[in-house]
Amino acid sequence: MSTQTLKPYVIGLDLGGTNSVFGIVDSRGEIKATTAIKTQGYETVEAYVDACVDALQPVIEEVGGIEQIKAMGIGAPNGNYYNGTIEFAPNLPWAHDGVVPLAKMFSERLSNIPVGLTNDANAAAVGEMIYGVARGMKNFIVLTLGTGVGSGIVINGQVVYGCDGFAGELGHVIMRRENGRSCGCGRNGCLEAYCSATGVARTARELLAKTEEPSLLRELDPEKITSLDVSIAAGKGDKLAKEIYEFTGNMLGEACADFAAFSSPEAFIFFGGMTKAGDLIMDPIKRSYKEHALKIFRDKPQFLISGLDGSSAAVLGASAIGWEL
């Protein structure tokens, strides 16, 4: 135990659909070394882990060898914390129709250091608690606004994994029970169908079709509009683009009002590209929350933007899982 606590670093792996990014991180969240491989192109998980370990070797040597590494944390789609597996992940050829014991495989290849694994939103929550804006907090909710909407819920200082390891799917609470938008999960009206990056692009297309309002977005092919286009237009003062953020923030505030009734968190923390819009998105969220929350929760939570540095946020989150092991 005493030798373990002297080990100054953890490895973080942000296992995304496109890239697998590694960082070697110290206890203050400073990334000491980094490397990456493409996620795709491996038919078997063994081949994928081989390529990862090959890429990791030199960066591990850079920080003084595996003896300096306390543990490894992995943030991965459909990651199950309880047993360190990836389960039925549609974007990973070697895990799309089965259960892959990825944590165990990495541990065996890395001198049996402890390896923990969870989904990226839970990893972000642990990252906020260890390095970010949730330091010292025991009850908070991280909402990741990316291609989808994910969530990491912390209660009494612990990430909520539920009975099966898959709790915290707040992107899939139903926000519109009538005429709700179709969602990738096969149901209709999910928060994710409105407030993800793709949801924001859909809102843009809907508003462009519904109104005659002039907008910079009208210069683009509607089918190709992205949330980044909306962000750029809003930054230039485009009124319609701001309405899109109003709509999105309003729904996030409504959702947070329901989440407060569940766990009464001291903060909601927003993570992901969409938060770059700053007050354009945060102001409507806060306003809507106050309008919709039950009176006793109305003035309690803070609304914060992630304290993890943008480009390396996901790696930091993953690495934080290592400190918790």
Next chain:
Amino acid sequence: MSTQTLKPYVIGLDLGGTNSVFGIVDSRGEIKATTAIKTQGYETVEAYVDACVDALQPVIEEVGGIEQIKAMGIGAPNGNYYNGTIEFAPNLPWAHDGVVPLAKMFSERLSNIPVGLTNDANAAAVGEMIYGVARGMKNFIVLTLGTGVGSGIVINGQVVYGCDGFAGELGHVIMRRENGRSCGCGRNGCLEAYCSATGVARTARELLAKTEEPSLLRELDPEKITSLDVSIAAGKGDKLAKEIYEFTGNMLGEACADFAAFSSPEAFIFFGGMTKAGDLIMDPIKRSYKEHALKIFRDKPQFLISGLDGSSAAVLGASAIGWEL
């Protein structure tokens, strides 16, 4: 510590708007002695506590004196577990516009035994964990279907109190965002406005007015219909009464689908008078849950009726808080 663990009993107080019911309970949930006073009629909290202690003295003697009592648990409206207070409880004249340190006051009058206090739904959750159907479970949600809809959420074996002691207000998540029924909380569309006993009576009036369907309920003054009338009619095979349960169960199933996305519990446990309807209410809940839940949660939770005995369930729940102290 060792002398404490030898004390075989706890006191439970179910502090309701009408009655205050006490039970002295052993670790198996057997009620050894019981007493009660009216809750109303006391202008100050001191007078109320005096009357409680007077009523308690003989039953405490009956089980061998205060030395036999490990602790006391109180289930009370607007009870705050963190500081043992009742806060702004509209039905209690001595607590409707302030914060009353009720746990501390009882402790001081009862030889300084530990006294814990929370709302009745959280008390029910602890009761299920200690004496009821949730023994051995670490993740479950109790929904109390009474005058209102309350909830007690357990995650990792702990009741969720949130940052302020008031988490778990699932009766006030919004189920209908458009044209929702008005709720006592001042908002519209809350689960409680539909699935409480009063909500069920409202559904009865709505369906009676909307359809021409013959029903035993048509023999009653619509304004005076209660959920008990609906239950009696349904028991006699009344088709409209069954439709009311279908509607109510359907919404509870929808709500549970969202709750599963939050904490992925292994069970939803239903508590309160309405559960006497048995399969009439439980079948639509289960059917609706399966229809609305995200695929990964669809077949996981059990749907159970409280294991605490009806008439003394609230006292047992309150007493269970005592064992947790």
